[in-house]
Amino acid sequence: MKSKSLAGLVLTALLVLTMALVACGDPTATTAPAATTAAAATTAAAATTAAPAATTAAPAGATTAAAGAKGKVVVGSKDFAESIIIGEMYAAVLEAAGIPVERKMNLGATPIVQAALVKGDLSLYPEYTGTGAGVVLKLTSPSNNPKALYDQVASEYTKQFKLTWLDPAPFNDTNGIAISKTVADKYKLKTLSDLSAVAKDLRFATNPEFVGDRSALDGLGSLQKTYGGFQFKEVVQVDIKLRYKSIVDGKADACVAFTTDGEIAGYGLVALDDDKNNFLPYQSAPVVREDILAAYPNMKDLLNKVSAKITGEKISALNWKVVGPEKKEAVDVAKEFLKSEGLLK
Amino acid sequence: MDIFQQALTYAQEHSEQFWKATGEHLGLSFFALAIAIVTCIPLGILTSRFGRGARVIINAVGIGRVIPSVAVLLALYPVLGLGFTPALIALTLLALPPVLINTDAGLRGVDPAIREAAQGMGLTWFGRLWQIEFPLALPIIIGGIRTASVEVIASATLATFIGGGGYGDFILQGLAGNSNKVLLVGAIPVAALAFLAEVLLGTLQRLVSPGTSGIARLLPFGRNNLVRRA
Numbered sequence: 001m002k003s004k005s006l007a008g009l010v011l012t013a014l015l016v017l018t019m020a021l022v023a024c025g026d027p028t029a030t031t032a033p034a035a036t037t038a039a040a041a042t043t044a045a046a047a048t049t050a051a052p053a054a055t056t057a058a059p060a061g062a063t064t065a066a067a068g069a070k071g072k073v074v075v076g077s078k079d080f081a082e083s084i085i086i087g088e089m090y091a092a093v094l095e096a097a098g099i100p101v102e103r104k105m106n107l108g109a110t111p112i113v114q115a116a117l118v119k120g121d122l123s124l125y126p127e128y129t130g131t132g133a134g135v136v137l138k139l140t141s142p143s144n145n146p147k148a149l150y151d152q153v154a155s156e157y158t159k160q161f162k163l164t165w166l167d168p169a170p171f172n173d174t175n176g177i178a179i180s181k182t183v184a185d186k187y188k189l190k191t192l193s194d195l196s197a198v199a200k201d202l203r204f205a206t207n208p209e210f211v212g213d214r215s216a217l218d219g220l221g222s223l224q225k226t227y228g229g230f231q232f233k234e235v236v237q238v239d240i241k242l243r244y245k246s247i248v249d250g251k252a253d254a255c256v257a258f259t260t261d262g263e264i265a266g267y268g269l270v271a272l273d274d275d276k277n278n279f280l281p282y283q284s285a286p287v288v289r290e291d292i293l294a295a296y297p298n299m300k301d302l303l304n305k306v307s308a309k310i311t312g313e314k315i316s317a318l319n320w321k322v323v324g325p326e327k328k329e330a331v332d333v334a335k336e337f338l339k340s341e342g343l344l345k
Numbered sequence: 346m347d348i349f350q351q352a353l354t355y356a357q358e359h360s361e362q363f364w365k366a367t368g369e370h371l372g373l374s375f376f377a378l379a380i381a382i383v384t385c386i387p388l389g390i391l392t393s394r395f396g397r398g399a400r401v402i403i404n405a406v407g408i409g410r411v412i413p414s415v416a417v418l419l420a421l422y423p424v425l426g427l428g429f430t431p432a433l434i435a436l437t438l439l440a441l442p443p444v445l446i447n448t449d450a451g452l453r454g455v456d457p458a459i460r461e462a463a464q465g466m467g468l469t470w471f472g473r474l475w476q477i478e479f480p481l482a483l484p485i486i487i488g489g490i491r492t493a494s495v496e497v498i499a500s501a502t503l504a505t506f507i508g509g510g511g512y513g514d515f516i517l518q519g520l521a522g523n524s525n526k527v528l529l530v531g532a533i534p535v536a537a538l539a540f541l542a543e544v545l546l547g548t549l550q551r552l553v554s555p556g557t558s559g560i561a562r563l564l565p566f567g568r569n570n571l572v573r574r575a
Contacts, residue, residue, distance in 0.1 A: 114523075209518070236510075251508065
């Protein structure tokens with residue numbers, strides 16, 4: 001009895017505490033000078049997200065603290081197939097070149113990996129230019145031109161975090177919307193313009209990022225602004241990995257699709273054309289700590305060679321090998337790819 | 346305090362979404378608790394009549410509490426799909442054990458002398474249960490409901506993973522989008538609801554405790570409160 005009501009109290013107290021932590025972090029961010037606001041905000045996020053990351057990264061702290069003195073290189077990734085595959089590619093080529101590598105894949109959402117990278121628990125991980133602009137830097141007017149956006153993001157990262165963006169891969173894994181073949185045929189939909197008007201009859205499955213704070217910049221809000229319409233009958237928010245399942249299970253008619261997702265072709269869905277160029281470019285590149293790059297000067301060339309080979313078609317196919325019925329391990333998929341491209345023996 | 350102001354503004358700007366999430370969160374919590382109460386109080390009455398055999402039932406139901414809710418959600422979703430119903434089932438599994446365990450323990454805890462006296466007075470099986478044992482066990486049973494409600498309100502946050510809605514929608518938007526104000530739009534109401542449930546049911550628990558009377562019942566840390574909660 002006693003322990004149970006105690007558990008309830010502790011639970012409540014924990015929640016309140018979390019809130020207090022989150023709340024305390026931010027005032028410093030708002031009082032800081034404009035240029036450093038974003039940096040302070042991310043460290044505030046770091047304070048709250050560091051706990052789970054720290055428990056998994058226990059040994060990493062020690063090794064990377066001495067990163068300048070040739071410690072291990074800790075390669076990380078976020079928690080979805082494409083990020084893990086690309087992370088494994090980085091790890092494999094570095095390892096093959098004799099650099100000691102530690103893998104910390106499948107970590108979580110952007111704020112977690114970013115905080116770990118800034119703190120030094122990670123040495124590098126693959127990030128997308130659009131995410132860097134929207135989620136990390138929170139740029140208010142990011143460029144819609146891939147090259148210009150890359151330059152914008154890269155220079156801000158150097159200035160604010162002492163992090164280097166190496167060359168981006170040629171593919172663009174941007175936001176999009178996928179619909180089932182049936183719906184596409186029924187309403188004769190090819191482009192997002194076509195969809196904007198009939199959205200009111202359709203149910204829409206989305207990941208949290210697409211409808212949250214940034215929605216007006218690069219999400220449902222910006223779609224409504226650019227195309228008009230897009231007032232879906234129902235918006236169902238689901239975990240990022242369950243977007244396509246919602247359509248397959250008949251719980252939704254349309255869903256957020258990242259354009260290189262293997263599921264689009266895999267499930268026979270139709271990705272609609274962004275005919276008014278609404279979405280930001282999302283090119284993937286390794287984001288590396290400056291001290292690590294200085295310690296391993298050949299790293300830059302090694303990773304740039306990998307990025308150059310990753311095209312949209314290729315990465316989609318690799319993604320499907322992991323998330324599709326084959327259920328291959330990301331590490332194997334990454335190594336096979338590197339071998340077929342002649343980057344690994 | 347600025348961040349709270351921002352959160353409030355965000356909630357006002359997204360009021361339709363906020364009230365929808367509120368409805369979903371309350372609905373999930375309420376129905377999960379209601380199902381637990383309707384099934385587990387009678388079940389607890391039954392198990393309290395059996396001897397050691399009852400342990401099997403209680404432990405079986407208790408499994409619902411051992412498995413993390415997220416695991417239940419993700420395990421159920423291939424079978425039941427996405428949405429409100431699978432989320433409700435996962436939460437109900439979480440709400441069942443405290444109600445069952447406390448009902449069982451409360452009834453077993455009734456002094457055998459009192460039970461014997463009631464029998465001696467010629468009360469029927471149902472009469473004994475309804476007029477004597479149940480009122481005596483009620484504070485403990487409500488304690489179980491109180492534990493369950495706090496757990497359910499907090500865990501309903503996870504429903505968002507499988508499209509069940511609720512305040513978790515905002516919390517995940519805040520986490521994924523690196524925005525604390527959006528996170529707070531979900532986190533504050535969850536904490537407030539859990540706190541409210543704790544206080545309301547705690548008060549109710551005191552009110553039904555035998556031996557308390559008058560204003561003493563309403564005092565949060567009165568003499569009886571300390572005894573009854575233990």
